[in-house]
Amino acid sequence: MIGFISYLVFFSTVAAILAIAVLGLNLQWGNTGLFNGGIVASFGAGAYGTLILGGTPQDGHLGGFELFYPLALAGGMAFAGGLAWVVGRLTLRLRHDYLAIATFGVAVAFENVMRNATGVTGGAQGIRGFERPLQNLLGSGFSYNLVFLVAVLAFLALVYVFLERLTVSPFGRLLRAIREDETAARSLGKSPDRVRLAAFVTGSVIIGLAGGLYGTFYAFVSPQDVLPILTFQIWAMLIVGGAGNNRGAMAGAFLIWGAWTFSGWALSRFAPVEAQLYTGSIQFVLIGMVIVGMLLWRPQGLFPERLVVSQPGVDTGNKQRD
Amino acid sequence: MIQHLVDGILVGSFLSLGAIGLTMAMHILRFANFSHAELLSIGAYCALVFDKVFESLSPVLATKIGPLSMTGALAISIILSMAATGLSAVLIDRFIFQRVRQKGEELSMVFASFGMALIIRNVIGLIFGLSGELYSNEIAFAMVLSRDPLLLVKPDQVFVLIAALVLMFALHVVLSRTTFGYSLRAVAENPRLAQVHGINLKRMIAAVWVIGGGLGAVAGIFYGLSFQITPVMGRDLVLPIFAATIVGGIGSVYGAVLGGFIVGIASNLALVILPSGYSPSVPFLMILAVLLVRPNGLFGEARA
Amino acid sequence: MPDAVLTVDAVTAGYVPDLPILRSVTLTAERGKLTVIIGPNGAGKSTLIKAVYGLVPISDGIITADGKGILGLSPDRMTSVGIAYVPQSDNVFRTLTIRQNLDLALQKHARADEKLSELYARFPVLADKQRDRAGSLSGGQRQFLAVAMALAADPGLILMDEPSAGLSPKAAEEVLDHAKQLTGQGVTILLVEQNVKQALKRADHCYVLAEGRNQIDGPAADLLQDPALGRIYLGRERRAQA
Numbered sequence: 001m002i003g004f005i006s007y008l009v010f011f012s013t014v015a016a017i018l019a020i021a022v023l024g025l026n027l028q029w030g031n032t033g034l035f036n037g038g039i040v041a042s043f044g045a046g047a048y049g050t051l052i053l054g055g056t057p058q059d060g061h062l063g064g065f066e067l068f069y070p071l072a073l074a075g076g077m078a079f080a081g082g083l084a085w086v087v088g089r090l091t092l093r094l095r096h097d098y099l100a101i102a103t104f105g106v107a108v109a110f111e112n113v114m115r116n117a118t119g120v121t122g123g124a125q126g127i128r129g130f131e132r133p134l135q136n137l138l139g140s141g142f143s144y145n146l147v148f149l150v151a152v153l154a155f156l157a158l159v160y161v162f163l164e165r166l167t168v169s170p171f172g173r174l175l176r177a178i179r180e181d182e183t184a185a186r187s188l189g190k191s192p193d194r195v196r197l198a199a200f201v202t203g204s205v206i207i208g209l210a211g212g213l214y215g216t217f218y219a220f221v222s223p224q225d226v227l228p229i230l231t232f233q234i235w236a237m238l239i240v241g242g243a244g245n246n247r248g249a250m251a252g253a254f255l256i257w258g259a260w261t262f263s264g265w266a267l268s269r270f271a272p273v274e275a276q277l278y279t280g281s282i283q284f285v286l287i288g289m290v291i292v293g294m295l296l297w298r299p300q301g302l303f304p305e306r307l308v309v310s311q312p313g314v315d316t317g318n319k320q321r322d
Numbered sequence: 323m324i325q326h327l328v329d330g331i332l333v334g335s336f337l338s339l340g341a342i343g344l345t346m347a348m349h350i351l352r353f354a355n356f357s358h359a360e361l362l363s364i365g366a367y368c369a370l371v372f373d374k375v376f377e378s379l380s381p382v383l384a385t386k387i388g389p390l391s392m393t394g395a396l397a398i399s400i401i402l403s404m405a406a407t408g409l410s411a412v413l414i415d416r417f418i419f420q421r422v423r424q425k426g427e428e429l430s431m432v433f434a435s436f437g438m439a440l441i442i443r444n445v446i447g448l449i450f451g452l453s454g455e456l457y458s459n460e461i462a463f464a465m466v467l468s469r470d471p472l473l474l475v476k477p478d479q480v481f482v483l484i485a486a487l488v489l490m491f492a493l494h495v496v497l498s499r500t501t502f503g504y505s506l507r508a509v510a511e512n513p514r515l516a517q518v519h520g521i522n523l524k525r526m527i528a529a530v531w532v533i534g535g536g537l538g539a540v541a542g543i544f545y546g547l548s549f550q551i552t553p554v555m556g557r558d559l560v561l562p563i564f565a566a567t568i569v570g571g572i573g574s575v576y577g578a579v580l581g582g583f584i585v586g587i588a589s590n591l592a593l594v595i596l597p598s599g600y601s602p603s604v605p606f607l608m609i610l611a612v613l614l615v616r617p618n619g620l621f622g623e624a625r626a
Numbered sequence: 627m628p629d630a631v632l633t634v635d636a637v638t639a640g641y642v643p644d645l646p647i648l649r650s651v652t653l654t655a656e657r658g659k660l661t662v663i664i665g666p667n668g669a670g671k672s673t674l675i676k677a678v679y680g681l682v683p684i685s686d687g688i689i690t691a692d693g694k695g696i697l698g699l700s701p702d703r704m705t706s707v708g709i710a711y712v713p714q715s716d717n718v719f720r721t722l723t724i725r726q727n728l729d730l731a732l733q734k735h736a737r738a739d740e741k742l743s744e745l746y747a748r749f750p751v752l753a754d755k756q757r758d759r760a761g762s763l764s765g766g767q768r769q770f771l772a773v774a775m776a777l778a779a780d781p782g783l784i785l786m787d788e789p790s791a792g793l794s795p796k797a798a799e800e801v802l803d804h805a806k807q808l809t810g811q812g813v814t815i816l817l818v819e820q821n822v823k824q825a826l827k828r829a830d831h832c833y834v835l836a837e838g839r840n841q842i843d844g845p846a847a848d849l850l851q852d853p854a855l856g857r858i859y860l861g862r863e864r865r866a867q868a
Contacts, residue, residue: 035429037356037436090613095572097354098613100432101564104356105606108561116599228557232440235433277452281444288444291437295422295430501733504726508719515716518679519731519775520705 002142009145011261012254016152017213019253022237023159023246024206030244031167032199033179034092035100038107039234042080042204044226046211048114048121049076051221055130061122069133073212080208081201083110088200092193107228115223126222133216152213156250159206163246175199232287233260239294242301251303256290324471326590332479332548334586335486339541340559341566341578342493343534349510349573350530351419353431357439358538359560363446363553365407365539366546370455372399389465389477391458392547400543404536411535412528414438439556447553454550457543482544489540490579493533497575506530510573558602562589565605569612571622580620584608629657631783631814632678632709637687639677646685647673649838655783655816660809662825662846663818665835666859671818672714674835675785678816679704679711691783705734710776714787714818717772720761724752724771727760731778745774766797773804777813784808786817790824802828826850834858 021043028034036042054072057064067075087106091099114121121127138144166172178185178192185192215221233256241252263286267279294301344358376395377384383395422434464474497503508516509526517523545555566585570577589604596604612619632655640646647670655661663671676682678689680701689697691707699707719727728745732738746753749770755763760771769789776784786805790798798821805815806828819825826832829846836858842849849855 033427033429035432037432090610094613094617096429097348097432097572098568098617100354100356100429101568102606102609102613105561105564105609109603109606112600112602116597232436235436239433278448281447281452284444285441285448288437288440292418292434292441295426295434295437296418299422299426299430501729504719504722504730505733507722508730511719511721512716514681515713515719517701518681518704518711518713520702520734520779521730522702 006142006145009142009149011257013145013149013152013217014214015254015257016149016156017210017217018234018237018257019250020152020156020159020213021207021210021234022241022249022253023156023163024203024210025234025238026203026243026246026249027163027166027206028200028203029238030249031172031179032175032196032203033096034196034200034203035096035103036200036203037100037104037231038087038102038110039207039231040226040228041103041107041110042084042207043211043214043230043234044110044114044221045080045083046076046208047215047221047225048127048211049079049208050212051076051127051130051215051219052121054133054216055127058122058127058129061118061127062120063127064129069216073209073216076212076215077205077208080211081205084201084204085197088197092196092200107226107231111223111226111228114226122222124223126220126224127215128220130215130219132219148217152217155209155213159209160246160250167246171195171198229284229287232284232291233257236287236290236294238301239291239299240302242303245301245303248301248303252301255302256287259290260287323591323594325473326593327587328473328475330587330590331583332483332586333590334583335483336541336544336548336582337559337562337566337586338579338582339486339489339537339544340563341570341582342490342575343530343537344563345567345570345572345575345578346506346510346530347534348567350513350527351423351431353419353428353435354564356432356435356560357414357442357556358435358534359556359563360439360442360446361407361411361535361538362542362545362559363443363551363556364410364542365403365535366542366551366555367446367450368403368406368539369396369399369543369546370450370457370551372402373457386458386460390481391460391478392481393458396457396543400540403543404539407539407542408532408535411531411538415527415531439560443553443556450553452553454552455546456550457546478547482547486540486544489537493537493575502529561602562586562605565608568609568619571619574619574621577619577621630654631657631692632816633688633690634674634678635688635690637674637677637684637689639673639682639684639687641682643683643685647682647838648677650687651835651838651840653833653840653843655814656831657782657814658809658812659830660806660815660817660828661831661833662829663816663833663835664820664822664825665841668837669835670838671835672787673838675711675787675816675818679709679785705779705781708780708782709785710779710781710783711785712769712772712776712787712789714789714791718760718763718768718775720759722760723757724760724763725756727771727775728752728756728778731775735778735780741778741780745777748777749774764797765793766800769793769797769801770804773801777808781813783814783816786815788818788820790819790821799824822855823850 021039025036025039028036050072052063053065053067053075054069055063056066083106087102091102115124135144138147174190174195178195182192237252237256238249240256241248260283263283264279267282271279340359340362344355347355373396376398384393386393418434418438419431422430464476467473467475497507505521505526506529509521509523513523562585566581567578569584570581585605585608588608589601592604593601634651634653636650636652637648638646638650639648651674663674665671673682677684680699684697688695691709696707728742732741735741751767752771752774763771789801793801802824805817809815826846826849832846832849833843834841834855841858842854
């Protein structure tokens with residue numbers, strides 16, 4: 001029983017961290033229509049940034065600045081935001097698929113650099129020597145994990161409230177206006193490029209926060225944590241939850257992470273030994289099928305956006321509401 | 323240094339072939355297809371299967387052609403694999419992309435292509451195993467072109483380069499001399515007007531996939547001849563191929579050819595100054611550089 | 627009994643369901659005649675000929691060409707039933723040469739070479755510039771190329787969408803004269819125009835549309851004198867100012 005509860009705490013912590021990342025993606029894709037093919041770069045930037053700034057000195061690599069934890073986390077988020085700013089500046093003016101390709105490229109390059117720049121990132125060995133905040137006070141057992149879960153849930157709630165407020169603020173309405181009808185928004189004297197850049201960077205900072213918490217939770221990050229599959233998983237969570245809907249996005253995170261963990265457990269338990277090598281491949285195929293299947297049969301997600309979205313050419317009540 | 327240049331040209335030859343199909347599909351269907359590189363894998367593995375079948379059917383076909391490691395069986399397999407891969411591309415479009423296209427926005431297709439890439443790559447891994455395969459286990463000896471500086475080229479590589487150039491020239495002739503080629507260019511420029519002049523859009527889209535799949539298959543096989551065939555080769559090739567299309571300008575076939583060679587050469591020359599571990603990052607740096615200096619690429623036109 | 631090449635009977639059409647741009651429009655184009663459709667901006671003139679060509683969804687009504695129903699035929703099949711269409715803008719492939727544009731339009735023609743020389747004889751300027759990209763042509767030349775591409779299918783009926791738009795007055799008159807000349811050679815033409823005076827001078831029959839509906843129609847010469855025509859245009863303008 002204790003084992004089960006302790007596993008539940010562990011599971012919920014990771015799922016809640018991923019839910020934060022899904023919320024960040026939802027701001028980019030659901031509310032602004034920006035395709036981020038390299039979520040894992042923002043996530044990794046947050047994790048690496050936090051651990052390098054907040055860790056204890058190590059021989060093998062840079063870091064060990066032993067910064068006060070909140071500052072380290074903020075540094076990780078800033079790193080994620082800075083990376084997004086560079087990519088966004090270069091691509092948001094262009095055809096939308098450039099952003100998809102460039103973000104995908106950032107993720108590939110990010111993993112590649114983390115793996116090779118041993119002097120900075122510890123290379124394939126990853127970043128070690130990070131001490132989790134308040135660990136001397138709480139120890140490293142169940143109670144620590146419980147407190148950490150509460151902290152992560154608090155962050156999740158904070159991000160949720162922030163995004164819900166943002167959506168109904170003038171800025172949020174502007175995002176929707178640009179997504180629905182860029183020309184009209186432009187004619188109102190708004191610069192869609194700058195608004196989109198702001199949304200893209202904000203979303204990436206939120207994803208960076210998730211990465212920072214993830215790194216903190218494991219007190220370790222390595223190139224294995226920034227593989228492209230994470231991008232696919234987070235996308236699947238958003239599309240299952242329903243793009244544009246923050247509550248749906250969080251539900252999608254728990255649902256997909258649950259399905260992922262369960263399928264991994266079931267395969268390791270019931271699949272024949274010879275097939276164990278292929279459990280990863282089977283799980284990847286499943287994630288791919290979730291993405292494609294949702295797009296084919298239920299593109300609005302399981303929990304569709306609650307707000308009415310105007311169709312091009314059809315005059316719905318949208319304008320009156322504003 | 324010269325060796326890197328030569329290697330880069332050889333790599334460029336199959337990157338170009340892969341990029342041609344990608345740039346055409348991106349231009350006509352207006353979406354960045356992240357599963358295009360998986361067509362290279364499909365082509366490479368189809369050829370592997372056909373090759374084994376023919377070799378077991380007829381020992382004559384199993385003998386090598388001249389100095390190449392290639393056999394008659396593989397030569398026939400290349401042709402069959404082009405057809406099979408072209409057909410796969412058409413079927414994937416019909417059953418997946420076309421349906422997503424009807425339901426959602428353009429970016430949904432980008433997203434669907436992400437999912438398809440994941441599915442194709444891992445299904446190939448499940449069928450053929452995760453380790454690499456070779457078309458021939460015999461070691462092909464390199465020819466020494468020069469001793470100082472040392473310059474080595476394998477006969478297979480010379481064949482790959484020549485065959486790739488011949489295919490590109492054939493495509494050039496089709497595009498610039500035949501009404502079929504004009505139709506393709508017409509659809510790319512203005513699909514509505516093409517339809518007004520009696521061109522069947524669905525058939526042209528299928529033609530684009532057949533060409534993209536066929537050239538992709540050759541690219542995949544040539545990659546396999548030069549290195550080895552693995553289920554994750556699509557993952558490793560997708561970024562260089564995208565870089566080639568962006569360097570050349572999205573929609574330009576000639577740009578894709580040039581872009582493929584530029585990316586191939588740059589990735590290899592970069593090894594002169596960078597440790598080899600960083601080579602996967604080079605295509606991304608090239609994308610950034612092009613977006614900074616000339617966002618529409620060498621031959622591309624601005625388009626919303 | 628007039629010889630109708632095209633009949634449009636009570637057609638309702640629009641891009642979005644429930645939002646028709648055309649409401650129950652009726653029209654006939656007679657063989658060998660120049661029929662024009664005029665009307666204020668937003669009257670649905672262009673939509674009407676696009677609907678005939680299968681480019682705009684039709685929710686109600688009947689369209690026949692030479693007595694056969696053509697409703698639901700896709701645009702790429704229209705040339706095979708003898709109908710060609712010259713769009714208002716972007717009506718040639720700019721990145722192809724003039725010769726390639728014509729070859730493309732001629733690709734299903736049984737005697738393409740013969741037809742090509744015929745088209746070159748009709749439009750000598752195209753023969754002179756055949757190796758140039760179509761994007762380099764002047765407005766009037768481009769319009770001639772678009773007409774030549776339409777003629778390549780040997781159509782019995784040509785639909786033209788504002789062929790004089792954006793042209794100099796001289797080039798506009800040349801293009802309209804050419805349309806008139808074609809009817810003398812047995813081709814039926816249905817033409818949408820903003821340039822009311824010039825169009826009516828040459829037309830045989832004229833339909834006036836406003837707000838997606840038929841207003842009046844009659845022989846072009848009569849309509850030029852009809853005060854109702856002025857009211858339709860002016861009435862619309864007055865409302866726009868209000």
